[in-house]
Amino acid sequence: MSGLAGDWLAPPRRTGRALPFMEMAAVLVSLLAALPVLFVGWMAWTTGWRSSAALIFRPRVGELLVNTGLLVILAVPLAMVVSTALAWLTECTDLPGRRVLSWFCVAPLAVPAFVQSYAWISLCPRFQGLPAAVTISVLSYFPFLYLPVAASLRRLDPALSETAAALGLSPWAVFARVTFPQLRLALCGGALLIALHLLSEFGLYVFVRFDTFTTAIVDQYQSSFAGPAATMLASVLVICCLVVIVLEAAARGDARYSRVGSGVARRPKPACLGKTAIPCLACVCAVIALSLGVPFVTIGRWLAAGGLAIWRLDEIVPTLAQTAILAFAGGVLTTAMAVPMAWLSNRAPSRLQHGLEKLNYVIGSLPGIVVALALVTIAVRVVQPLYQTMATILLAYGLMFLPRALISLRASIAQAPIELEQAASALGRGPAQALFATTIRLAAPGAAAGTAMAALGIVNELTATQMLAPLGTHTLAMRFWSFSGEIDYASAAPYAAIMVAISLPFTGWLHVQSKRMAGE
Template sequence: MSVVNVSEKSIAPRPVSQHRPAPVMVIMAVVFSLLSLIPPAFIVYIGFDTGWETVKALIFRPRVAELLSNTLLLVLVTVPLCVFVGVMLAWLTERTTLAGRRLWSMLAVAPLAIPAFVQSYAWVSAVPSIHGLSAGVFLSVLAYYPFIYLPVAAVLRRLDPTLEDVAASLGTPPLRVFFRIVLPQLRLPVWGGALLVALHLLAEYGLYAMIRFDTFTTAIYDQFQSTFSGPAANMLAGVLALCCLAILTLEGATRGKARYARVGAGAPREQKRWRLNVLFQVLGQMFAFAVILLAFVVPLAVLTRWLWLGGIENWNQANLWMSLQQTLVLAASGAALTLLASVPIAWLSVRHPRPLFRMLEGCNYFTSSLPGIVVALALVTVTIHYARPIYQTEITLFLAYLLMFAPRALINLRAGIAQAPVELENVARSLGKTPATALWSVTLRLAAPGAAAGAALVFLGVCNELTATLLLSPLGTRTLSTGFWALTSEIDYVAAAPYALLMILISLPLTGILYVQSQKLAGL
């Protein structure tokens, strides 16, 4: 590839605001970032307050060793299997002549519309004997492999085939070309997807509770139910937080610094698809069919069976429609509040990219990587001791949603604000507009698509959130997820089916948007 000259304009630093950041924006960003530090500060404080002797007695015991073993085995087995399934499906649908590859690519992301605990509900009701580590790995792969598939498929569509052609011209067999040329270029999407899968495995509660597989999350919830924020639950939360920090550190240390962008004259050539012979065509179809059958068709078939058995009377439950209404209200309110809270941080990080503001932004990313049950446990303890009036109120619940889902809004807001020309904002302020007016009337209007995408992601996260809502919601609050969980806990699978279907119907549109966006990012 030939290296082309780059103009000074193209390498100029990103333009920033000509004005000093508004004090109100800085204060709001600092306040929201300090709130995000409540869970990690709680973990550190509890460790010191409990005392080393008690900490040692609670942590260094067989039960914790068992939970740690279960959790580590779950991550170590599930993540590689998710990588294998995701990369294999992405390669078949994007780089081969697999028949029906467009349809398979759409179906490959469909399991994202099924919450993990609904996936578990379907399989447990179909195969009641399913339980333990093997069941946890099996169901986790079905629920989370799309986190690998989506980014890997998007990167495969954009890869320049020149290096592959050079290797093939030197006599390198196709399989070796894939492992030596293509696979190394997938390191970033694979590592990023693997990080998401690992964090979800640490945070998941409903999936593993249904199959009676003990992890830190299920043990913390059980301890909370029995001792109500006792030291045992707090210590388990601390160990779980350390596991999350270890995974984040490992991913950052192994990501590498290789360059993956193509620099050269002209546009990259169209991707060459590997022609599959009859045998590999059949094997490819069988693999794709098996994955979609297990991850999407079986849960829908089981759900349809329960809906059929329940009949039309099953939809006449008063609690069902109340749960749908409360879910939509909480999700819409949570999305709006999270979006508003994220605006100052996103705006400062783009318009005034100083280390302090980047650090404030980073606080939110770290806290969101903690499992929801750790965030909820921290808020329960803090509100009981220091803010009793807001304990078990909507304020605490919305604060949990803010801490857990702020990055979903931040990432999209940052992208939208970065695409809005800073010059327009500067002109508006030079004409006498206040900083808030200029931000609202100019920048945020241009960043509206990114803001809407962020709000939609937060909306979906709140709709399917289980553990924090179970622990923090006020008395009488019943969302689709908590209502579904209450009924499945009573083994009333027929009555739980409408709740599951409504959650899937709410999730399907966003899943379709994610698929369309991945196609656009690839230039299709």
């Protein structure tokens, strides 16, 4: 999603000649990506204006709109405050243990939001409604803001703040007038990512009994099997996603945030916290304890309570194997779908390519329930043999996680010199042979990273997997959801622990990559 936040308005620059087969592949992937939105529009058309209006303009939709709006309006600013404060304390001050604490500020990404909610609700059963939804959402998603803000703070030229301080501005004035404006892009991009996650999240809000569009769509789907009511709710949710994206683009603006020169190549002197060091450290530790301590302690408590009896290896091993197969196959497919667009973005950008790429980002930001609802209906009504098959669920994963692979691949292909492709062609290689012998091979690390990021998303995906998985398929998330839905928290604990254990190395990798990109 950072690609969406970073270059939505960037004008394309042509650097090479497009290969016809790459253009055709990019168009085909984009047409597949457009299926969810086209499906929603087609269902609204076939339902008719009067029926659609009756389903949309009703008190229940207004209630869901208020709930979802309040959730986004309250949770996103709180996450911005928490993330900015944590990033500044761990990157710009002499806070004790700040290097270790910076990793702990990223680690909550390893805990799926529905596992976080499971931990809180099993610890405090009365913690429900909007307050619980906002609190757990902030604790689950603030790292999406922390990462870009911390990276931006590392790259700031210390001469700017030093000059402002020399002119007589206080430290708070320097932060407000010099540092904070330069965090605008990072804050807007991270806020967009969090807002889209809030719109698409399902399990978290079911646990705390807070109704949103996503929970209502799932309820409607289960009662009417992709009936018009579920589709109309999905159409409102799609509009909400597009509104959030447009608002982020408007808030980001088109101001310039880069310099022609390289600036000062040195780390800024950490701000001295003095007597406030201990209170600041306590605040950081409190956030970490709430976002990591609560789920870890809760999962550990249920594991201890269940003992060896809850480790049903005859269920856990096949479930882990099926999850790994889906994650690997989905990750590879997603990366393969991203190759044509990533190559065109670097080698032959155009207005068509620019528009298609943004379409992929928009569709990738839609909730999994909307993507699954579209594919279920298309499979049932048009291609019945594909209903509840591996092909359908893998396609859903590809559409949902395409931006993750696209961002990684685009960066890697940009680092592969185009002259190598040209030299291979001059030596008699065909266009496809030259491409795969040079650029694709050099972009292999980025492809691996994109595959890993998509696979991580698939491991923790719930709603689309529940709707599309073939009969007999069980993933870690599905097993966890099944046991927790039966209030059997002890039996759900092993699956929660395994999902967290799988995700932790990826969060560490993200943290290392963030520091590496900042030149550390």
